[in-house]
Amino acid sequence: MEKLKEENQRLLSLVEQLSTQLANQFQGLQHQLQVLTDIMNRDRIIPFITEPQPKNSMTNLPLNLAEEGMEINETKPLPWSIQHSTPPPANEGFPPLRLTTPYVPPSTSMDGQPTQASTDETKHSHPKIPPIILRTKDRWTMISNVMKANGWQFTKAINTAKGVKFFPATIESYRSITKFMQNNEEKYLTYLLPEEKLLQVVIRD
Known part of the structure; x- marks a missing residue:
């Protein structure tokens, strides 16, 4: 009987260990x-485009962009970077204007109705902000992080053949980004x- 009890206890102990x-x-x-x-869900939501980076590159972060020609709609600043600059084409599509002092008509007519000039001024009170094209796509992630850290906003970014084309949301953001x-x-x-453009003076012989 003693041996049977010991054997049963030993078997119970083994069963507990296995459990x-x-x-x-x-x-x-x-x-x-x-x-x-989690990894599969994350990869399904965020597409990645990775490109070879130079050996001396400041960052090895992936390029978080959609396929070429697709828009990346954002309401917040996205993830940017740095390389050798080329001066922007000053006159491409935006010819310089001669500095003059034009006649400024009154804002209202004799009958109190707004004049054509004041109507045109209202139309141009919110000037169109030109886009910026980043030629080096592999720097986009680094530069985007800089914009986000400094609060420089833009509405969307597009991956094009010439580079990453994005649209600053305000004139202040445009100036800060281009200065950087x-x-x-x-x-x-x-x-x-x-x-x-209005401040440029055309000098001719």
């Missing part, structure tokens, strides 16, 4: 399955703001 091991292994498998599910890119010798293309 504990199986429970631990099951929990480990559940954790691994959850990690794999010039100071850091960044390769980019853009146009002059409407008020800056």
Whole structure:
């Protein structure tokens, strides 16, 4: 009888050990399955385009852009960077104007109705902000982070053949971004703001 009791206790102890091991292994498998599910969901939501980066590149971050020609609509600043700059084509599509002192008509007529000039001024009170094209696509992630950190806003970004084309949301953001890119010798293309074009003087012989 004593031997039977000892044998039963030994078997119960083995069963408990096996149950504990199986429970631990099951929990480990559940954790691994959850990690794999999270990775698959994340990869399904955010497409990546990776491009080879130079050996001396400041960043090895991936280029978080859609396929070429597709828009990246954002309501917040997205993830940018830095390389050698080329001066923007000052006159591409925006010819300089001669500085003159035009006649300014009154804003209202004799009958109190707004004149044509005041109506046109109201139409141009919100000038169109030109886009900026970042020529070096692999710098977009770094530059986007800089814009986000400084609160420089833009409405959307498009991956094009010439580079990453994005649209600053305000004139202040446009000026801050272009100043940063010039100071850091960044390769980019853009146009002059409407008020800056009016200040140009054409000098002829």
